[in-house]
Amino acid sequence: MQIRKKKRIREGMVEHLTIGNHIANFIIHFCLIMVAVISLLPMWHVLMSSVSDGFSLLSYKGVAVVPIGKPTLEGYRLIFRDASVWIGYKNTIIYVAGTVGLGFVLNVLGSYALSQPTKGKGIMYGFLFVTMLFSGGIVPTYMVMNALGLTGSRLSIILLEATQTFYLIFAAKAFAAVPLSTVEAARMDGAGHLRVMFQIMLPQAKGMFFITLLNTFVGAWNSWYNASIYVPADKTKWPIQLFINEMTSANVNFLETATPNYSRYLIQFAVIVVATLPIMVAMPFFQDKIEAGQLQGGVKG
Numbered sequence: 061m062q063i064r065k066k067k068r069i070r071e072g073m074v075e076h077l078t079i080g081n082h083i084a085n086f087i088i089h090f091c092l093i094m095v096a097v098i099s100l101l102p103m104w105h106v107l108m109s110s111v112s113d114g115f116s117l118l119s120y121k122g123v124a125v126v127p128i129g130k131p132t133l134e135g136y137r138l139i140f141r142d143a144s145v146w147i148g149y150k151n152t153i154i155y156v157a158g159t160v161g162l163g164f165v166l167n168v169l170g171s172y173a174l175s176q177p178t179k180g181k182g183i184m185y186g187f188l189f190v191t192m193l194f195s196g197g198i199v200p201t202y203m204v205m206n207a208l209g210l211t212g213s214r215l216s217i218i219l220l221e222a223t224q225t226f227y228l229i230f231a232a233k234a235f236a237a238v239p240l241s242t243v244e245a246a247r248m249d250g251a252g253h254l255r256v257m258f259q260i261m262l263p264q265a266k267g268m269f270f271i272t273l274l275n276t277f278v279g280a281w282n283s284w285y286n287a288s289i290y291v292p293a294d295k296t297k298w299p300i301q302l303f304i305n306e307m308t309s310a311n312v313n314f315l316e317t318a319t320p321n322y323s324r325y326l327i328q329f330a331v332i333v334v335a336t337l338p339i340m341v342a343m344p345f346f347q348d349k350i351e352a353g354q355l356q357g358g359v360k361g
Contacts, residue, residue: 103336110135110329114322135326139307139334148300151214152281155299158218159280160273166223167272171231172257185229192225202289214297216290221280227272234265281339304331 077085105123112120113129120128139145174184196204201220202211210216238261246260262269284301291297308331314324 103340106329106332110326110333112326114325118322118325132323132326134323135330136334138323138327139330142307144295144298144303145300145334147296148298148303151297152299152301154214155217155221155283156277156280158214159221160276162218163222163227163276164269164273167227167231167269168257168262170223170228171235172253172261174228174232175235175261188225188228198289205290211290212294214291217283217286217299220286221276221283223272223276227275231265231268231272234268235261238264278339282335301335304335307331 101123104125108124108127109117111131111133112124112127113132114134116129117124174181174188205211205216205220210219242264243256243260246256251260282301284299284305287297287299287302288305295303308328311324311327314320
């Protein structure tokens with residue numbers, strides 16, 4: 061009887077779902093839909109609020125599913141008529157390019173050294189773990205950067221955000237997962253460290269490196285704190301996030317004027333869209349690489 065029941069369930073090599081399977085699938089899909097709604101609803105509210113009428117939105121309570129009042133782009137006009145926004149975008153692109161480029165080089169070189177069977181490997185890992193647990197602090201870091209003559213320069217921001225300890229550790233594990241026979245065969249053919257690193261090991265670990273580069277990109281794009289410390293007075297070097305922070309702070313008391321411009325209430329929503337839209341547009345194009353890198357990182361070598 062049990063054998064016949066299994067045959068009925070797997071007729072034609074197709075497994076027929078039981079009532080329990082249907083219930084489980086319903087729960088899973090329901091949870092995924094709820095997570096998607098919870099994740100997307102705040103951003104949709106911000107987007108709809110940014111194109112709403114300022115006066116109507118100010119008195120509106122609840123989630124803006126559609127534009128409140130007459131749709132308008134006045135909030136964006138107030139932002140982009142300020143030349144500082146374009147300066148901020150230019151600086152952000154410079155910081156992102158420098159941070160991602162330098163971070164890639166540091167991650168490759170550092171992770172390759174950590175993946176090699178050297179006597180000092182354990183000591184190097186120990187130093188890295190210490191930096192993950194304990195930070196030198198803002199003041200000592202500033203003193204070091206000042207002693208090096210880097211305060212007030214773009215390089216101070218790029219150096220501090222280029223890489224992180226766990227990026228090196230993850231990348232080192234990806235390098236260590238490369239088959240040793242492949243590396244030894246390349247060395248028997250006369251390949252040196254650089255060739256083994258970039259032509260043999262890196263192509264096989266590119267998924268994990270893509271994840272580290274993407275995280276570095278997102279972190280550099282959203283960064284503003286280091287710029288507020290190391291280039292506070294030079295607005296020609298401010299990233300877009302720091303300009304947005306200043307614009308939002310300066311717009312808090314707009315209602316205290318004699319004739320308030322209610323469109324200024326839209327700035328706090330429009331700046332969020334301006335700051336996050338490039339990443340949101342670019343992210344779907346890299347989704348397959350993100351999943352491949354995460355899968356590679358989750359497989360034990």
